[in-house]
Amino acid sequence: KAGVTQTPRYLIKTRGQQVTLSCSPISGHRSVSWYQQTPGQGLQFLFEYFSETQRNKGNFPGRFSGRQFSNSRSEMNVSTLELGDSALYLCASSFGLAGGPGETQYFGPGTRLLVL
């Protein structure tokens, strides 16, 4: 079974631009969660999508948004990029809702975003 894939792997943008990151979950998984990882803040939960609906949301500004398609693939968008958005963005998939009894999350390799 193919693992979680994320594209692109690396991205360089300038302040004020917007960016879209893509995540393809493991086949059959219906939940996709997004995390931001930085050296100072560790892993921060962004949001979770399950069956095309946002089920959970972390404490991030509205510039961060996402969506999920009927094939469970998910995209994350960040508008009006700021320097502080430079981070590794990780996506994780699970069969059921993340956090559900015993659900394991399977992570992709991440997209490293650098904002100049």
Place this chain on the structure above:
Amino acid sequence: AQSVTQLDSQVPVFEEAPVELRCNYSSSVSVYLFWYVQYPNQGLQLLLKYLSGSTLVKGINGFEAEFNKSQTSFHLRKPSVHISDTAEYFCAVSAATSGTYKYIFGTGTRLKVLA
């Protein structure tokens, strides 16, 4: 609210020595506990998980963890580490909070294995 505390941000240890990475969580009616490992430039992968039953859980790469309900701890151990174990380790808990499932990660512990 649920929380996970990893007490050590960095742990240096010599090769072939034992290691323990500590994890404490806030109490809840029922929790599920996980340890993940992140190697450089990679995503996280599951090392082991505790759902129920035996409190000693064995995982991949020779790691094991013990669930201690009274201490609300889930420490990760390995009797003899290798250079290749150098990575960041994350403890995580999943639990129901106000009818919503939450998956919460600790801040991570960087394990540095020295030759």
